[in-house]
Amino acid sequence: MNFCRYAALRRQLLIDPxxxxxxxxxxxxxxxxxxxxxxxxxxxxxxRNAELERMVDQDLTRLxxxxxxxFQTPGCQGMLRRILLLWCLRHPVYGYRQGMHELLAPLLYVxxxxxxxxxxxxxxxxxxFTDIIDGFSFHENDWTHxxxxxxxxxxxxxxxxxxxxxxxxxxxxxxxxxxxxxLLSDAYGTEGELGVVLSEKFLEHDAHCMFDALMxxxxxxxxxxxxxxxxxxxxxxxxxxPIIESxxxxxxxxxxxxxxxxxxxxxxxxxxxxxxxRWLRVxxxxxxxxxxxxVIWDEIFAYENTKFNKPGTNDAESNVGVLNSSRGAxxxxxxxxxILQLRSSLLATENATSCLQRLLNFPVDVDLLxxxxxxxxxxxxxxxxxxxxxxxxxxxxxxxxNAGFTKAHIPSLDLTxxxxxxxxxxxxxxxxxxxxxxxxxxxxxxxxxSAEKQVPNRKKGWSxxxxxxxxxxxxxxFRSKATFRKKNETDEGRKNIGGDVDFGHKIPAEVExxxxxxxxxxxxxxxxSSGCPGxxxxxxxxxxxxxxxxxxxxxxxxxxxxxxxxxxxAEENDTDSVNFEPLQANPESSPLPVSELDPDxxxxxxxxxxxxxxxxxxxxxxxKLLSDKFQLFWKxxxxxxxxxxxxxxxxEDAIACDSGSDCNNVAGSSxxxxxxxxxxxxxAEIIDQNLIFxxxxxxxxxxxxxxVIESVFQQDPDQMGSLENCKNAIVGEGHITAMAALEELRxxxxxxxxx
Amino acid sequence: MVLVLALGDLHIPHRAADLPPKFKSMLVPGKIQHVIxxxxxxxxxxxxxxxxxxxxxxxxxxEYDEETRYPETKTLTIGQFKLGVGHxxxxxxxxxxxxxxMLQRQLDVDILVTGHTHxxxxxxxxxxxxxxxxxxxGSYSSINYDVNPSFVLMxxxxxxxxxxxxxxxDGEVKVDKIDFKKTTASST
Numbered sequence: 055m056n057f058c059r060y061a062a063l064r065r066q067l068l069i070d071p072x073x074x075x076x077x078x079x080x081x082x083x084x085x086x087x088x089x090x091x092x093x094x095x096x097x098x099x100x101x102r103n104a105e106l107e108r109m110v111d112q113d114l115t116r117l118x119x120x121x122x123x124x125f126q127t128p129g130c131q132g133m134l135r136r137i138l139l140l141w142c143l144r145h146p147v148y149g150y151r152q153g154m155h156e157l158l159a160p161l162l163y164v165x166x167x168x169x170x171x172x173x174x175x176x177x178x179x180x181x182x183f184t185d186i187i188d189g190f191s192f193h194e195n196d197w198t199h200x201x202x203x204x205x206x207x208x209x210x211x212x213x214x215x216x217x218x219x220x221x222x223x224x225x226x227x228x229x230x231x232x233x234x235x236x237l238l239s240d241a242y243g244t245e246g247e248l249g250v251v252l253s254e255k256f257l258e259h260d261a262h263c264m265f266d267a268l269m270x271x272x273x274x275x276x277x278x279x280x281x282x283x284x285x286x287x288x289x290x291x292x293x294x295x296p297i298i299e300s301x302x303x304x305x306x307x308x309x310x311x312x313x314x315x316x317x318x319x320x321x322x323x324x325x326x327x328x329x330x331x332r333w334l335r336v337x338x339x340x341x342x343x344x345x346x347x348x349v350i351w352d353e354i355f356a357y358e359n360t361k362f363n364k365p366g367t368n369d370a371e372s373n374v375g376v377l378n379s380s381r382g383a384x385x386x387x388x389x390x391x392x393i394l395q396l397r398s399s400l401l402a403t404e405n406a407t408s409c410l411q412r413l414l415n416f417p418v419d420v421d422l423l424x425x426x427x428x429x430x431x432x433x434x435x436x437x438x439x440x441x442x443x444x445x446x447x448x449x450x451x452x453x454x455x456n457a458g459f460t461k462a463h464i465p466s467l468d469l470t471x472x473x474x475x476x477x478x479x480x481x482x483x484x485x486x487x488x489x490x491x492x493x494x495x496x497x498x499x500x501x502x503x504s505a506e507k508q509v510p511n512r513k514k515g516w517s518x519x520x521x522x523x524x525x526x527x528x529x530x531x532f533r534s535k536a537t538f539r540k541k542n543e544t545d546e547g548r549k550n551i552g553g554d555v556d557f558g559h560k561i562p563a564e565v566e567x568x569x570x571x572x573x574x575x576x577x578x579x580x581x582x583s584s585g586c587p588g589x590x591x592x593x594x595x596x597x598x599x600x601x602x603x604x605x606x607x608x609x610x611x612x613x614x615x616x617x618x619x620x621x622x623x624a625e626e627n628d629t630d631s632v633n634f635e636p637l638q639a640n641p642e643s644s645p646l647p648v649s650e651l652d653p654d655x656x657x658x659x660x661x662x663x664x665x666x667x668x669x670x671x672x673x674x675x676x677x678k679l680l681s682d683k684f685q686l687f688w689k690x691x692x693x694x695x696x697x698x699x700x701x702x703x704x705x706e707d708a709i710a711c712d713s714g715s716d717c718n719n720v721a722g723s724s725x726x727x728x729x730x731x732x733x734x735x736x737x738a739e740i741i742d743q744n745l746i747f748x749x750x751x752x753x754x755x756x757x758x759x760x761x762v763i764e765s766v767f768q769q770d771p772d773q774m775g776s777l778e779n780c781k782n783a784i785v786g787e788g789h790i791t792a793m794a795a796l797e798e799l800r801x802x803x804x805x806x807x808x809x
Numbered sequence: 810m811v812l813v814l815a816l817g818d819l820h821i822p823h824r825a826a827d828l829p830p831k832f833k834s835m836l837v838p839g840k841i842q843h844v845i846x847x848x849x850x851x852x853x854x855x856x857x858x859x860x861x862x863x864x865x866x867x868x869x870x871x872e873y874d875e876e877t878r879y880p881e882t883k884t885l886t887i888g889q890f891k892l893g894v895g896h897x898x899x900x901x902x903x904x905x906x907x908x909x910x911m912l913q914r915q916l917d918v919d920i921l922v923t924g925h926t927h928x929x930x931x932x933x934x935x936x937x938x939x940x941x942x943x944x945x946x947g948s949y950s951s952i953n954y955d956v957n958p959s960f961v962l963m964x965x966x967x968x969x970x971x972x973x974x975x976x977x978x979d980g981e982v983k984v985d986k987i988d989f990k991k992t993t994a995s996s997t
Contacts, residue, residue: 087973087984088812088962089835100810101840 103139106150110138113155121344124166125159134158137262141269151282153335157268160339160347162261169257281335300334300377300386301326307390307439311432315397322406329413333389341392341416350388353426357381357433380437387432391425392416757803811887812840814863816960817847817896817924818944820873821855825946829958831982832945832975836862841962843887847924847942848896849873871896871925884916888965889991893918897925897941903952906932909939919991920963920970926950929959929974931987938989940972947977 088097114134118125125131137158142150269279280296305326309316332340337354339347359381377386393400396412403409814836821827828836841863848871850856856876859866870879882895893916900908904926913921919937927950929943940961944950947958959976972987 087975087986088840088964089837089973089975090984 103143106142107135107139109150110135110142110155113152114138117155117159118344121163124163130162130166133258133261134162137162137258137265140262141265145269145279148279148282151335153332154269154282156336156339157278158261158265160344160351161264161268162257163344164348165257165260165264278335278337297331297334298327301330303377303439304330304386304389304393307386307432307436308393310435310439311390312394312397315393315401318401319409322404322409324406324409324413328410330389332414333392334385337385338388338392342422343418346422349422350426353430354381354384354388357384380433383436384429384433386439387436388425388429390432390436391428394428395420395425754803754807757800757807811842811965813843813845813887813892813963813965814841814960815845815847815922815940815942815963816945817869817922817942818849818871818927818948818950819855819946820849820851820944820948821946823851823873824948825944828946829977831977831980832958832960835975835982838862843867843885845885845892845894845922847871847894847922848879849924851875867894869894869896872898882912882916884918889968890920890965890970891918892920892922895921895923897923904928904930904941906934906939910934910936913937913939922961927953927956929957929961929976931961931972931974933989938970938972943976 087095090097114131115126117134125134134155138150138155141154142148281300283296305316305320308319338350342350357380359379377383393413396416399412400409403412819825819828827833838861843865844859844863844867846859846866846868848869850859850868850871851873852875856866856868867883867885868879869883870877870881881899882893884891884893886892893913895912895916897903897909900912900923902908909921909923909932912923913936921937921939923939923941924943926941927944927948928941930939930941932939940963942961943959944956945958945960947956949956957976957978959974962973962975964971964973968991970989970991972989974985974987976983976985
């Protein structure tokens with residue numbers, strides 16, 4: 055049979071370079087030395103085989119650990135390895151792909167189990183295994199008879215090891231199953247003309263043949279190897295790998311059967327190949343336990359695999375090549391019935407990630423028979439669907455693949471189990487896109503989380519704005535660049551600035567802790583966008599609070615800093631001025647929390663308490679202002695995050711130098727703070743200190759700040775001119791708004807001082 | 810199927826700038842399991858480069874080595890073979906087979922790898938094999954000016970070792986092969 059072929063192949067391909075040296079007559083050593091770069095050299099092949107073997111081994115060690123008693127034994131692993139290596143060497147087009155071992159394993163398992171059963175039956179019913187010809191029973195020991203030599207070794211073993219058999223006289227008395235087994239082993243009976251069907255010695259050969267047949271499709275349509283192939287199927291006229299085509303066919307079938315679920319999934323951006331890849335490549339091997347899988351495979355393989363030949367099909371309209379048989383239709387139908395099983399939970403989820411999670415972690419306790427019955431009922435439909443899967447679907451799929459990235463959440467490719475073996479170029483691109491979006495999403499969630507804490511009633515408008523802001527990336531890099539540059543220009547004052555900036559840097563990392571960050575977010579947000587006067591509120595809060603703690607610089611330094619700050623403020627328009635606005639609201643609310651707050655609270659508590667203060671303040675203010683602020687703040691925080699990573703240390707130093715309430719310093723630092731965001735931790739410390747200060751101090755500092763800002767605005771715009779053009783435009787706008795904001799700040803400070 | 814690279818006498822940077830590019834392109838990491846160096850590297854950078862080819866590196870001290878902490882001789886066991894490394898300037902007359910055989914008996918090794926003469930040689934005598942990989946950079950020696958770059962790759966498989974000699978002659982890499990079989994598997 056194929057045994058000889060397999061044996062020959064084995065000998066030929068799994069070669070040892072040494073062995074060949076003995077026989078061969080001086081191959082060209084220049085070509086065949088171990089270091090030869092020549093790809094044809096024996097050594098080259100040897101190293102390539104070694105590489106392949108390494109990959110195979112990697113997978114084999116992880117194969118079916120729950121059935122480790124069989125699969126992890128060295129004998130079985132050796133067999134699997136040899137079969138896989140041989141197949142891959144014979145089909146270098148496909149190479150070895152993860153998943154092939156999972157196709158082979160159940161085959162081997164089945165063979166092994168059958169063999170075990172056979173040997174057990176043999177032991178028990180030994181009599182029936184003897185050759186009976188013409189009424190005489192000839193034992194295997196009689197060598198004059200021609201019989202199947204292969205049977206000999208096992209039978210000898212069985213004879214030696216058998217217990218005394220139960221006395222059964224005729225074959226007919228045996229159970230039907232055992233009858234079959236006995237008959238199959240009968241080398242001379244009608245069934246035996248095939249030779250012995252099960253044989254332990256040739257287990258490996260059999261498994262290899264089966265695996266080969268499975269992968270090649272034996273002339274039929276469903277060739278599993280196609281699912282591993284990166285290149286378009288020969289017969290198809292689309293430019294997509296077969297696995298993509300099949301996944302598209304799956305979705306097509308689903309749309310016919312259950313269009314609402316289909317549209318729901320499509321809307322979420324759940325591309326079929328995310329989960330279908332795993333399902334199809336291993337023929338559902340990873341979704342079900344081994345025993346269930348065998349049942350499923352029985353059903354699948356019972357269906358014929360001959361290709362459907364639609365007469366009159368012109369080339370323009372192609373069918374999905376690889377699923378183009380009744381077996382293929384059943385596979386598709388089964389997949390669809392699996393999706394339908396999860397229908398309710400899929401429809402309930404609103405994001406693609408959890409959808410995929412549901413699909414990829416198929417529930418264990420499903421009624422398999424129900425699934426199979428459903429699949430069979432859908433199979434006829436599937437045949438039709440697959441025959442008519444229009445080409446149009448696939449380009450759209452491709453288009454959607456790209457579009458989906460920009461729109462919906464892109465679920466991580468990591469979700470599709472370690473066996474995702476899409477084209478490497480695809481994977482890196484997708485992963486990259488996912489990461490970009492995921493980061494944005496994280497930040498959004500981070501700021502959303504913080505925003506929610508602050509302004510629960512405001513979330514809706516804010517999140518919408520955030521989405522809009524998401525697209526606004528043009529000026530942000532400039533921002534971070536400019537701020538970076540600006541920061542480098544100053545020295546002492548820079549520390550505070552750096553500290554402020556770092557606050558934004560730390561924001562995404564410490565979202566949960568630092569509620570105060572929200573206000574800082576708003577600060578940065580205002581800087582980023584233009585013309586949002588309301589945004590400065592919270593930032594001014596923070597700046598004010600932090601000012602009492604600020605540095606040791608005198609007014610001169612402050613003015614230097616403020617000039618820098620003014621640049622910022624100029625760029626980021628009305629940050630500073632607006633900073634002071636919310637204080638009007640805050641003073642009312644802040645006395646209560648301030649008195650309540652225990653200065654000994656840990657930083658977290660204090661920030662949270664302060665945060666609640668701000669919350670109240672925010673509650674008083676206009677909604678729009680705050681939401682805008684959050685957006686800008688978040689945006690800025692993101693930019694700062696990207697732009698500045700080394701200023702953390704600087705900020706820490708800056709903030710560490712707490713001092714008495716030097717109003718001048720306060721003013722200067724407040725400006726700086728107004729312009730930037732400070733590190734969360736430092737903020738916490740500052741807030742601790744701040745709780746101690748009275749409101750009158752705040753008012754005082756506000757006044758100072760206003761003065762400084764005004765003086766700054768009167769400075770010549772050469773500093774502004776140094777900014778990029780983008781900022782100039784914003785600066786112009788901000789300038790006006792800043793003036794307006796300053797006026798308001800002045801009013802607030804007056805109020806405060808009166809209190 | 811253990812591949813062992815034997816080379817030495819590179820004299821980088823004093824007498825040669827680097828290995829010939831053709832040699833360098835052949836020495837790809839991942840293929841070779843051990844590296845034996847007879848000495849005279851001379852600087853640490855060469856040591857690091859050899860480490861990238863294979864992490865298992867054994868070096869003997871040559872008279873020009875700047876890192877003086879290498880041992881004068883070293884023995885190691887690979888498969889069924891015992892290998893010994895020395896630089897060779899201690900063995901007088903330089904390159905003399907009998908004297909080298911004395912050293913081999915002293916170290917009690919099957920394969921002795923020494924250098925210093927910058928000339929490839931491979932002798933077999935009843936007790937074992939003496940190999941001189943020559944100079945991998947082709948640098949001049951105290952006794953010879955015209956030197957071809959060469960090194961040796963040993964393929965140790967059970968009781969048999971195949972020695973591949975790579976020489977750069979007139980800009981072309983020439984490969985030669987010598988088979989040695991160990992007569993007894995004794996470990997004494």
